[in-house]
Each structure stands twice: as structure tokens, then as C-alpha cells.
Amino acid sequence: MTRPQKLALVISILASFVAFLDGSVVNVALPAISRELHGGLVTQQWVADGYLITLGSLILLAGSLSDLFGRKRILSAGLIGFGVTSLLCALAPNSAVLIVARGLQGAAGALLVPSSLAVIISVFNGAEQGKAIGTWTAWTGIAFIFGPLLGGFLVDWASWRLIFAINIVPIAICLWLMKKLETPEHTKGVKLDVLGAVLCSAGLAGAVFGLIEQPHYGWASARILVPLLGGLLALGYFIWHERRSPIAMLPLELFRVRNFLVGNIATFAIYGGLSIATFMIVIFLQQVSGYSALSSGLALLPTTFVMFFLSPKFGALSGKYGPRLFMGLGPVVAGSGFILMTRLSEHVTYWTQLFPAVVLFALGLSMTVAPLTAAVLGDVAEKHAGIASAVNNAISRIAGLLTIAAAGVVIGDKLDVAGFRRVMVTTGLLVIVGGLISAVGIRNRHAVE
Numbered sequence: 001m002t003r004p005q006k007l008a009l010v011i012s013i014l015a016s017f018v019a020f021l022d023g024s025v026v027n028v029a030l031p032a033i034s035r036e037l038h039g040g041l042v043t044q045q046w047v048a049d050g051y052l053i054t055l056g057s058l059i060l061l062a063g064s065l066s067d068l069f070g071r072k073r074i075l076s077a078g079l080i081g082f083g084v085t086s087l088l089c090a091l092a093p094n095s096a097v098l099i100v101a102r103g104l105q106g107a108a109g110a111l112l113v114p115s116s117l118a119v120i121i122s123v124f125n126g127a128e129q130g131k132a133i134g135t136w137t138a139w140t141g142i143a144f145i146f147g148p149l150l151g152g153f154l155v156d157w158a159s160w161r162l163i164f165a166i167n168i169v170p171i172a173i174c175l176w177l178m179k180k181l182e183t184p185e186h187t188k189g190v191k192l193d194v195l196g197a198v199l200c201s202a203g204l205a206g207a208v209f210g211l212i213e214q215p216h217y218g219w220a221s222a223r224i225l226v227p228l229l230g231g232l233l234a235l236g237y238f239i240w241h242e243r244r245s246p247i248a249m250l251p252l253e254l255f256r257v258r259n260f261l262v263g264n265i266a267t268f269a270i271y272g273g274l275s276i277a278t279f280m281i282v283i284f285l286q287q288v289s290g291y292s293a294l295s296s297g298l299a300l301l302p303t304t305f306v307m308f309f310l311s312p313k314f315g316a317l318s319g320k321y322g323p324r325l326f327m328g329l330g331p332v333v334a335g336s337g338f339i340l341m342t343r344l345s346e347h348v349t350y351w352t353q354l355f356p357a358v359v360l361f362a363l364g365l366s367m368t369v370a371p372l373t374a375a376v377l378g379d380v381a382e383k384h385a386g387i388a389s390a391v392n393n394a395i396s397r398i399a400g401l402l403t404i405a406a407a408g409v410v411i412g413d414k415l416d417v418a419g420f421r422r423v424m425v426t427t428g429l430l431v432i433v434g435g436l437i438s439a440v441g442i443r444n445r446h447a448v449e
Contacts, residue, residue: 001128001132004123005132007177007181008119008123008181009120009132009135010177011119011177011181012116012119012120013135013136014174014177015078015112015115015116016112016113016117016136016139017139017143018079018112018167018170019109019112019113020147021143021146021167022051022086022105022109022163022164023051023055023109023397024146024151024278025150026047026048026147026151026163027148027278027282028147028149028151028282028293028296029151029160029163029293030048030282030283031044031283031287031293032155032160033095033160036160037092037094037095037098038095039095041415042212042216043095043099044283045404045407045408046095046212047095047098047099047102049212049404049405050100051103051105051106051109052106052397052398052404053106053205053401054105054107055107055109055397056106056204056397056398056401057200057201057203057204057205057394058106058110058197058201059113059393059394060197060391061193061194061196061249062078062110062111062113062114064192065111066115068191068192071118072119072178072181074111074115075115075116075119076175076178077111078109078110078115079112079175080171080175081104081107081111082105082108082111082167082171083167083168083172084108085101085104085107085108086105086165086167086171087164087165088101088104088105089101089105089164090164090165113393114389117133117136117377119181120133121377129374129378131315131316131319133370133373135311135315136373139308146304148282148296148297148299148300149294149298149301149304150166150297152292152294152295152296152297152298153297154166155293156293156294191247192247193242193245193248193249195241195245196241196248196249199234199235199238199241200234200235200238200249200250202231203232203233203234203235203236203237203238204231204235204398205227206227206228206229206231206232207228207231207232207405208231208402208405209227209228210225210231211402211405211406212408214228215409238250250391254380254388254391258441259323259375259378259379259443260376260377260379260388261441262441262442263327263372263375263376263392263438264392264395265434265437265441266372266437266442267372267376267392267395267396267399267434268395268398268434269331269399269431269433269434269437270331270334270368270372270399270430270434270435271399272399272402272430273426273427273430273431273434274334274400274427275399275404276400276404276406276423277338277361277424277427278300280407280411280415280423281296281299281300281341282296282297282299282300284344284415284420285299285348288346288415288416288417288420289344289347290347291348299358300358302355302358302359303358303362303365306362306363306365306366307365307369310363310367314326314330314370314371315370315371315374318371318374319374322444323372323374323375323444324375324439324442324443326367326371327371327372327375327435327438327439327442328435328436328439328442329364329367329435329439330364330365330366330367330368330371331368331432331434331435331438332364332435333360333361333363334361334363334365334367334368334435335427335429335430335432335435336360336364336428336432337357337362338361338427338431339424339425339428340360341354342424342425343357344417344421344424373392376388376392377389377392403430407423411423
């Protein structure tokens with residue numbers, strides 16, 4: 001690996017790290033936020049989903065911005081915006097302001113993920129690209145799991161507000177390193193699909209509002225039916241518009257690439273399950289089992305170590321042998337770990353009840369993430385790297401957005417042991433389905449060349 005490649009990889013990891021970290025660090029702080037700002041489960045869902053709505057819907061537009069204006073420029077704008085909105089979250093005086101600030105933070109985060117991954121695609125090739133993506137996914141995966149640990153420590157020893165303010169440190173380091181970064185500046189001919197972005201955002205917001213508020217108002221209420229049906233209509237019109245628009249932010253022709261299509265379907269199932277599981281585990285441990293915020297964060301710590309050591313290895317193996325085996329087997333192992341969590345009782349004994357399930361889930365996730373990313377992007381032309389990575393990341397965020405929003409439908413009015421077990425079964429089956437889809441649909445490159 002050359003020095004410029006190392007620099008590009010470090011920058012890509014740091015930039016993505018903060019976006020992924022804030023997608024999970026908030027979970028362990030939700031009970032503390034709810035106690036201080038009030039609102040119960042609904043507030044907790046909106047604090048999580050306010051971020052995911054804008055991240056998931058605007059990340060596609062951000063992919064086009066990355067291709068249009070250059071990876072470095074968009075990455076810098078995203079980092080600065082993320083820093084400013086993180087401070088807004090930290091200073092929020094009430095839940096309404098926090099939810100709005102989280103939405104703005106998600107919009108800034110949308111600029112980070114596709115640009116950072118596109119940087120890797122532009123400077124690495126062949127087997128080195130697979131290994132680099134594996135390293136990137138290992139660190140971003142660690143951010144996703146490390147978040148509850150960091151959040152728990154800050155909540156118990158200081159304040160939940162620091163989980164947002166602490167973002168300034170990695171952002172400052174990343175901006176300093178980017179002074180030496182050289183990447184392709186832009187792709188000619190790229191234009192922005194503003195109408196598509198508006199339709200996607202409005203559709204997701206309406207659907208999520210209906211799912212989150214349904215337990216409170218009921219399915220028959222106009223307050224639920226109007227935004228829910230309106231959101232679904234907007235999403236339908238979005239797809240119709242994307243098929244006809246010459247500047248579509250979601251280029252549907254990308255889905256003609258088999259691995260891109262199958263990989264993104266698998267992504268929806270796998271990350272939908274993963275998001276609701278990590279959301280519910282830390283809340284259940286605190287609100288039902290009486291764990292502290294730090295203890296609930298520590299509960300998932302083994303996943304960090306397993307992913308750190310194994311994800312790059314599975315990424316390299318995927319580059320050598322193809323992703324199909326790992327994408328098929330990994331989610332089955334991870335999903336089995338979630339189903340094993342149905343053994344948890346009201347008073348969770350960590351080492352006998354939770355730890356074996358966490359290790360099993362971590363092993364399966366390590367087998368999955370790098371091969372999945374490599375499979376989705378491996379057959380896409382380099383000039384479309386920004387938008388292709390944006391599509392995959394958008395699908396993963398939207399999947400989490402919808403499953404978290406639907407949590408109340410599965411749990412009911414109150415989180416208890418029975419509700420938690422229903423969520424874990426649902427989660428496990430979702431992830432396993434993603435593996436089965438991969439096993440049937442993914443094609444290794446050597447098999448089609």
C-alpha cells in the first residue's frame with residue numbers, strides 16, 4: 001500500500017466513522033435523553049429516526065454531489081456541517097430542537113459516507129480494493145458497535161450531551177489530514193435531481209411518522225392514514241420519476257448489474273435487522289434489566305474486537321474466492337445470534353445469557369460486511385462509484401429507519417421481556433433471509449467471466 005493510499009484510507013475511515021458512530025452512539029443515551037427531555041418511546045424513536053430520515057433520503061443526492069463536485073470538496077463540506085450540527089444537538093434545550101438538529105446532522109452525514117467510500121474506489125484496484133474495503137468496513141462497523149460503549153461511558157460519567165460534542169475531535173483531525181489528499185475532482189455531465197430528493201425525503205418522513213405514531217393514534221386515525229398513505233404515494237412517484245428523469249439521483253440502470261441488485265436486497269434485510277436489534281438491546285438492558293448506560297454499552301463490546309480482527313481477513317478472502325459463500329453463511333450465523341437472545345430474562349445474566357449470542361452475532365457480521373460492500377460495488381464502473389456507494393448506504397439506513405419506526409408495532413405499548421423476544425425473532429429472521437438471498441443470487445466474478 002502506497003503512502004497516498006494509506007492517507008486516503010485513513011481519511012475515509014475517519015470521515016465515515018463519525019457518521020456511523022452517531023447512528024449508534026445515541027441508542028444507549030436514549031433513556032437518559034427521555035428522562036431529561038421527556039416523551040417516552042416515541043421521543044426515543046424520533047431522536048434515532050430523525051437522523052436516519054435525512055441521512056437515508058439525501059445520501060443519494062450526496063452521491064451525485066460527490067461525482068459532480070469532487071470527493072474531497074463534498075467530504076470537507078460534510079465534515080464541517082456535521083461538526084456544526086453536532087454542537088446544535090449537544091445544546092438542544094428540548095426534544096423538539098434535538099429532533100430537528102438530528103435531522104440536520106443526518107443531512108450533513110449524508111455527504112460523508114458515499115464520498116469517503118468513493119475515495120477508496122478511486123485509489124485502490126483489484127484485490128487491494130477488496131482488502132481496503134474490508135478495513136473500511138471493519139472500522140465503520142466498529143463505530144456502529146463502539147457507539148453504545150462510548151455513549152454509556154459519557155452518559156454515566158458526564159452527560160448525554162457529550163455524545164454529540166465529542167464529534168469535533170475526529171472531524172478536526174480529518175480536515176487537517178485532507179490538506180494532503182489528492183482525488184479525482186469531478187465527473188463531467190453529472191446533474192442534480194432535486195425533485196427526486198424532495199420526493200424521497202417526503203415519502204420516508206410520511207411513512208416513518210405513520211409507523212412511529214400508530215401505537216398512539218391507531219391505524220384508523222386520519223393522523224396516521226394521511227401521512228402514511230401520502231408517504232407511500234410520494235415514494236411510488238419517486239420511483240416513477242427516477243425511471244423517466246435523465247438526471248435521476250437513483251439511476252435504476254445500476255440495478256441491471258446482478259450483484260448490485262441482489263446485494264442491495266440483502267442489505268435491506270440484513271441492516272434492517274441489525275439496526276432494530278442494536279436499538280432495542282441497549283434500551284432493554286437499561287429499562288427492563290436495570291443495567292447502567294455504561295454496562296449496556298459494554299455488553300456489545302466483544303463485537304468490536306471480533307470485527308476489528310476478522311473483517312479485513314474476510315474482506316481479503318472475499319477478494320480471492322468471491323463474496324457468495326461469506327454473504328450466504330455470515331447472515332445465517334449473525335441471525336442465529338439474535339435468535340439466541342430470546343433466552344434473555346428480565347434479570348439478564350450477561351456471561352451465560354447474552355455473551356454467547358453477542359459472539360455468534362459478531363462472527364456472522366464480520367463474515368458479512370466486507371464481502372457485501374465489495375460485491376455491491378465490485379462490478380460498478382468507477383465513474384459511478386459515488387452514487388453506487390450512496391445507493392447501498394441509503395438502502396441500509398432506510399432499512400434501519402423503517403424497522404426502528406416499526407418497533408412499536410412489534411413490541412406493543414410497553415417494552416417488556418415478551419416484546420423484546422418478539423423483536424429478536426423478527427430481527428434474526430430478517431438477517432437470515434438476507435443470507436439466503438445472497439446465497440441464491442450473488443455470483444462470484446470468476447463464475448461469470
